[in-house]
Amino acid sequence: MIADPPTFVTGLVCSGAGDRYGANHIRGLSDAGWPLLVDYDLDGIAASVDRDAVSGRPPGMWRYREFLPVRTRDNIVSLGEVETPIVSLPDVEQRLGSRSVLVKDESRLPTASFKARGMAVAVSMAKELGLTRLALPTNGNAGAALAAYGARAGMEVYVFCPEDTPEVNVREIALHGARVWRVNGLIGDCGKVVQAGADEMQWFDMSTLKEPYRIEGKKTMGLELADQLDWDLPDVIFYPTGGGTGIIGMWKAFNELEALGWITKKPRMVAVQAEGCAPIVKAWAEGTDHAEPWEGAHTIATGIRVPAAIGDFLILRAIRQSGGFAIAVSDEAINRAQAAAAQRDGLLMSPEGAATLAAFEKALASALIDPDDQVMLFNCGHGLKYPMPPSDQTLDHIRPIDFAAMAAGRADVSG
């Protein structure tokens, strides 16, 4: 029999007020209404395992089990969370004269987005705490991940998404057996539906940072990155930022690793948003601790269309503590970057991932970063989950084919 993983959780800490809560109870937000973060006995982790032992385990997020809250092995809900590859962009490097531009491609995870990391841990914890009915507002990818992990755990899942959520996401959620509705509003309006139904439906709200465990799953993105790079992190991370779990989770990971002495250098964290929805960029520029809700949010990068994030102050803190910055790019720049990476480097990124490439170009051009910096972009979802530009060339194989016209690049090649 395999022993249960040791747990080093000491409790939950309110990220706003600092008060502490026990870990083995169902909790959403703190009493003061702030996100709760999981606190660990880092000395205990250091005494029980070293980084070489961790690196020697089978790959994937569960090799970092000492840094995760799940107590009982049987409660781990897993769909095969692979170690995601780091892919280079040699054409970008050459074109822009940059030393090293890499992409951590999170699209290879179950349900084709990094939302799987968060939901793997959150659904495992829901199982451990005896929850059976879960609800979520989502722009698509989180809903798909919850639907899949919820199905695996035999739970009832309710999902609410904005009406223009990519079709493939909504169908994926439904095919996993979750109950899903398109809502005539944005993600905040979907969140209000979840709140309004809380008493009558007795569901648990799995919203970003309204429960403490999704962020722990996202943390493994930072742990894995350090591990893959031999504990030598890049100079700058460009991260597509919506609710902020990725930035907050990775920054938590880097701080825990630094406390253990497993890393010495932490990267500058750059929050990338779309010009049509850039509350964090505005707050960063104005030097405030919290962001104002963004009016009339719109962008093709639906995963980062989050007008108001409950963890805004944690995102801003990570950016500032790391010496990073926040930057917005236009949808046109996102489309251009997506096509360039697909055509010249062979990597199909999601619009959110492409936004980090566009932001990198912009930051390099305005000297916010140096050509000598080692840069890591994050592609958090698969390009195939979004509408793609149409391609409608046809060919009549009965008629003669005009190959000269084909070679000349023409669409109509019937002779």
Ligand SMILES: *Cc1c(COP(=O)(O)O)cnc(C)c1O
């Ligand atoms: C959810 C999502 C993001 C942003 O997530 P954060 O919560 O800000 O970490 C970025 N890209 C994709 C594809 C997403 O699904």
